[in-house]
Amino acid sequence: MFMRLPNLGQGGPSFNTPHGHSIGGEAFQGERLRASVQAVVLAGGVGSRLRPWTDSVPKPLLPMLDRTLLEQVVWGMPEGVVDEIVVAGGYRVDQITEHFAAKVEGIDVTIVEETEPLGTGGALANCKDVVSGRFACFNGDVISSLRIQDVLSLHEKNGGVGTLALWEVEDPTRFGIVGLDASQRVIQFKEKPKPEEVFSNLINAGSYVLEEDVFDVMPAGRHSLERDVFPRLAERGELNGLPFEGYFIDAGTPSSWSDGVEACIAHDRFYSGAVVDGSWCADGVAPTGVRHGGSMFGRGVAAQGTTIQRSTLLDGVHVGAGSNLNGVLAGAGSVIGTGCDLRNVVLGPGAIVEDGERLVDERRSAP
Structure with a gap:
């Protein structure tokens, strides 16, 4: 089931800046890409690591400064690059629907309900009927300095089915690690490797540009992008990777939530x-x-x-x-x-x- 919430005009917190220049941060000053895209946010998890905060409120609606966490995830997407937000929601999705029906201005939002846990891949596959062409995709608790237009530019240059944003860490064993060739094509992808299996310090940063062809390689039912889809695309030579610098936080734990708050403060990610x-x-x-x-x-x-x-x-x-x-x-x-x-x-x-x-x-x- 999905519900499309139109641009509702004036309201409270929004995906627009006060001047209407972008969804959350700086306006896009660089080259224009060939077309605007949809952005899918995978926000169906229960948020158990933040309980009891999430016992009554879904994680995407937790307040981080004067935005919700979900709004911080899509902060800074430039005007003209993203034309619709698709929220893949599961836990307490009725609250997410109610919030954005009442609050959003400046961009269309579609809520796609996940009636049972489907994993990251299954949650994205569940959006197949409302997503078309090229689209961006974000894990629902990632706060970063990533410029999605940079990912789109590499994707347009290299082609393929997907392009991943990558982040360098000292210990990659808790993440999906990525090996790149000289042209920034992904030649290896392994989720949560053992220490002896580590071949790279570049990790999957939970932000992607994908073609709708990705749905053709997805198995039915519950599955994982990281374990079932990306390794297959890497083997076929259809996956690219873009390392970026600045900051990257997975705000799904109490400690990393505090990291996210500090990053949002340091980088002026608030309006009031x-x-x-x-x-x-x-x-x-x-x-x-x-x-x-x-x-x-x-x-x-x-x-x-x-x-x-x-x-x-x-x-x-x-x-x-x-x-x-x-x-x-x-x-x-x-x-x-x-x-x-x-x-x-x-x-x-x-x-x-x-x-x-x-x-x-x-x-x-x-x-």
């Missing part, structure tokens, strides 16, 4: 609020008497005499005096008592931490 001493504040000012950095403060956050580092406090969070927070994700309306010490903790909306509690690597829901 203000950055104060390295933290983004929805109200334009930081809570009084708080030592902080690399954090995100929603509206109405109350805290005094506390230290808050690399943490996200959503609307209405209250933190008692003398508490120290590091790597904390606090859901809206949660309450942290006085004299608490929290490290790498995820609190669901309305969760309560009693005075003096010490929590490390824990998750807590509302009582």
